[in-house]
Amino acid sequence: ETGVTQTPRHLVMGMTNKKSLKCEQHLGHNAMYWYKQSAKKPLELMFVYNFKEQTENNSVPSRFSPECPNSSHLFLHLHTLQPEDSALYLCASSQYMGLAGGIYEQYFGPGTRLTVT
């Protein structure tokens, strides 16, 4: 266990459903991330929250909506997804030291395997 938990671990949803992914970190970190991992592709950074503020949104479609109520919890709300959104969704956390210091090691949760039918 890395200290980052994700639920659910597996999710099958139809294109008209609404669901949410949850992530919680117990490491005392101040930054949290959502990544998407598809077969044969590098990890794709979706969203970044530093000190609960969203600082990065890599042109992610609006059908993905993040929420970070505090520095320990992160959600990804999903609605009207497409079959190509099927992937492994990974949450990570790290300590962020600002632009001068950069980030230290990122620790990943176990991921949610999402299948959109």
Place this chain on the structure above:
Amino acid sequence: QKEVEQNSGPLSVPEGAIASLNCTYSDRGSQSFFWYRQYSGKSPELIMSIYSNGDKEDGRFTAQLNKASQYVSLLIRDSQPSDSATYLCASNTDKLIFGTGTRLQVFP
């Protein structure tokens, strides 16, 4: 565009041999570098981080960094079948940039 390049493999080595995994990066401003191991169906697991030029050893793992050549490598000594996985290299400026990973196969 900032990139991290890795040979996708598979890299096949016999049990007990040294496995050498390589990575190049494009952004000279990268400050730190990380190696992750990912077993099939699992999430990436951090195994090494390196911030300065030279070698860093941790058990059977040695990370090597050459900033002038923009090159990072990971050596695994006494490779075991349990080391068979995909190894991801990542560089950091203001965010982590990941390579596509190298698949390592260690055969008995």
